[in-house]
Amino acid sequence: MLVLQAIRENKEALVTALKKRNLDADALLNKVLELDEKRRGIQTEMDGTLAQLNSLSREIGTLYKAGKAQEANLLKEKTTQLKEDSKSMGEALNAVATELDQALYLIPNIPNELVPAGSSEEDNEEVFREGEVPTLMKGALPHWELAKKYDIIDFELGVKITGAGFPVYKGKGARLQRALIAYFLDKNTAAGYTEMQVPYLVNAASGFGTGQLPDKEGQMYHVTADDLYLIPTAEVPVTNILRDTILNYQDLPVCYTGYTPCFRREAGSYGAHVRGLNRLHQFDKVEIVRVEEPANSYEALTTMVEHVKGILRELELPFRILRLCGGDLGFTSALTYDFEVFSTAQDRWLEISSVSNFETYQSNRLKLRFKDQNGKTQLAHTLNGSSLALPRVLAGILENYQSAEGIHIPKALIPYTGFDLID
Known part of the structure; x- marks a missing residue:
C-alpha cells in the first residue's frame, strides 16, 4: 500500500499519477488523510492521558511514603477514571487504525513513469x-x-x-x-x-x-x-x-x-x-x-x-x-x-x-x-x-x-x- 507520509506530502501529485490508471483518486486520498488526522488526534489525546496517569502514579507513591494515605487515595480515584478513558481511547484508536488500513488497501500502486497511457x-x-x-x-x-x-x-x-x-x-x-x-x-x-x-x-x-x-x-x-x-x-x-x-x-x-x-x-x-x-x-x-x-x-x-x-x-x-x-x-x-x-x-x-x-x-x-x-x-x-x-x-x-x-x-x-x- 502507499506510504502515508507520501500521501500527506504529495497528495496532488499522487492524484495526477493515478489518473494514468484511469482512476480519480482524490476522494480516496482525502478519506485517508481525514482518517489519519483523526487517528493522530486520538493518539495525541491518549498519550496525554497516559502521561497524566504516570505523573499521578508517581505522586501517589510519594504521598504514601509521606504518610498521606487520604490524599493518595483521592488521587487513586482520579486514576481509575483516567484508566477507563485511556481504555476507551485505545479501542477508538484501534477502530480508526483499522478503518485507515482498509481505506489504504483500496488505493492501487502508483504507475512508474514508463507505464504508457491507455485503458485496456x-x-x-x-x-x-x-x-x-x-x-x-x-x-x-x-x-x-x-x-x-x-x-x-x-x-x-x-x-x-x-x-x-x-x-x-x-x-x-x-x-x-x-x-x-x-x-x-x-x-x-x-x-x-x-x-x-x-x-x-x-x-x-x-x-x-x-x-x-x-x-x-x-x-x-x-x-x-x-x-x-x-x-x-x-x-x-x-x-x-x-x-x-x-x-x-x-x-x-x-x-x-x-x-x-x-x-x-x-x-x-x-x-x-x-x-x-x-x-x-x-x-x-x-x-x-x-x-x-x-x-x-x-x-x-x-x-x-x-x-x-x-x-x-x-x-x-x-x-x-x-x-x-x-x-x-x-x-x-x-x-x-x-x-x-x-x-x-x-x-x-x-x-x-x-x-x-x-x-x-x-x-x-x-x-x-x-x-x-x-x-x-x-x-x-x-x-x-x-x-x-x-x-x-x-x-x-x-x-x-x-x-x-x-x-x-x-x-x-x-x-x-x-x-x-x-x-
Missing part, C-alpha cells in the same frame, strides 16, 4: 519481439484437439472429477508437464535463485501482505472453515516468507524460486478464448521473487526480463514482450512486462509470463524492511515474475511443434522428458 490491453506497448512463426502443415490442430488425438490431456475427465478448468494430464502429457517444471526450476536455480517449497494455502494476512486481498478476494478459493485461501500464485507464500522482517543491506538481493499449483476462480471467463489450456482454475507455475534495495530494483527487473527471454529462446518459441498500460496494469504493480507466445494453430498471442516491480507497495503491507549502510531502516522493493506459467507454454509447444509424425519436443526439454516425440 489494446493500448499495451510492444517493446520486443523475437522468433520465427513456424509454417504449420495443412490441417494443423489447436492444442485441445492435439491433446485428444494423442491422449495426453483429458479435459472431460477433469470435468468428471472436479469441474471445468481442472484438466487431467496423462502419459507423455504428464511427463512433459513434469519436465517443464524441472527445467524451469533448474534454469532459475542456475541463475542464483534459491528454490523454496511452500504451502498451497495461506492465511488472510499473507493475502493482504502481497495485495491479493481485498482486491482479488472474489477470484481466490476460500476455505471458510479455517479462513485459509488456496494460492493464486507462488508469489503469495514465497514473498510472505519475509513478512515482518528487517534485513541488512548485505542480505540483499534475496532471490527465491518456487513451483506450486495455482488456483483461480476466474469468475466470468467464458468463450473460445478460454478453451483448453488457455484459462484454467488449477494450473502449474514456477515463480521467481526478488527483494532489492530501491536503487537496484529496476536493474533487477531488467535482469528478470532477460532471464525469461533466455528460457523462451532455448524453447525456440516465437514470443513478444509488452509493457502494460495504466488501464491494464495490475493493482499492486508499478511496472509490468508481459511475455506472450504466439500460438500458430490458434493464430493468436498467449500470455505466459508477467514480470513486475512493486517498489514499496508490497513491502509496506508486509513490513519488509532493511537497514542501509548508514543503519537507517527503510522499505525494500519487491519484484516477481512467472518463470514460467505452464499451461500456455505447453499449448504453444504442442501447437507450434506439431508435424505429420507427431509433436516434437524442444531440444532443451529432451533430457527431462526422456523422449523426443509424442506420437
Whole structure:
C-alpha cells in the first residue's frame, strides 16, 4: 500500500499519477488523510492521558511514603477514571487504525513513469519481439484437439472429477508437464535463485501482505472453515516468507524460486478464448521473487526480463514482450512486462509470463524492511515474475511443434522428458 507520509506530502501529485490508471483518486486520498488526522488526534489525546496517569502514579507513591494515605487515595480515584478513558481511547484508536488500513488497501500502486497511457490491453506497448512463426502443415490442430488425438490431456475427465478448468494430464502429457517444471526450476536455480517449497494455502494476512486481498478476494478459493485461501500464485507464500522482517543491506538481493499449483476462480471467463489450456482454475507455475534495495530494483527487473527471454529462446518459441498500460496494469504493480507466445494453430498471442516491480507497495503491507549502510531502516522493493506459467507454454509447444509424425519436443526439454516425440 502507499506510504502515508507520501500521501500527506504529495497528495496532488499522487492524484495526477493515478489518473494514468484511469482512476480519480482524490476522494480516496482525502478519506485517508481525514482518517489519519483523526487517528493522530486520538493518539495525541491518549498519550496525554497516559502521561497524566504516570505523573499521578508517581505522586501517589510519594504521598504514601509521606504518610498521606487520604490524599493518595483521592488521587487513586482520579486514576481509575483516567484508566477507563485511556481504555476507551485505545479501542477508538484501534477502530480508526483499522478503518485507515482498509481505506489504504483500496488505493492501487502508483504507475512508474514508463507505464504508457491507455485503458485496456489494446493500448499495451510492444517493446520486443523475437522468433520465427513456424509454417504449420495443412490441417494443423489447436492444442485441445492435439491433446485428444494423442491422449495426453483429458479435459472431460477433469470435468468428471472436479469441474471445468481442472484438466487431467496423462502419459507423455504428464511427463512433459513434469519436465517443464524441472527445467524451469533448474534454469532459475542456475541463475542464483534459491528454490523454496511452500504451502498451497495461506492465511488472510499473507493475502493482504502481497495485495491479493481485498482486491482479488472474489477470484481466490476460500476455505471458510479455517479462513485459509488456496494460492493464486507462488508469489503469495514465497514473498510472505519475509513478512515482518528487517534485513541488512548485505542480505540483499534475496532471490527465491518456487513451483506450486495455482488456483483461480476466474469468475466470468467464458468463450473460445478460454478453451483448453488457455484459462484454467488449477494450473502449474514456477515463480521467481526478488527483494532489492530501491536503487537496484529496476536493474533487477531488467535482469528478470532477460532471464525469461533466455528460457523462451532455448524453447525456440516465437514470443513478444509488452509493457502494460495504466488501464491494464495490475493493482499492486508499478511496472509490468508481459511475455506472450504466439500460438500458430490458434493464430493468436498467449500470455505466459508477467514480470513486475512493486517498489514499496508490497513491502509496506508486509513490513519488509532493511537497514542501509548508514543503519537507517527503510522499505525494500519487491519484484516477481512467472518463470514460467505452464499451461500456455505447453499449448504453444504442442501447437507450434506439431508435424505429420507427431509433436516434437524442444531440444532443451529432451533430457527431462526422456523422449523426443509424442506420437
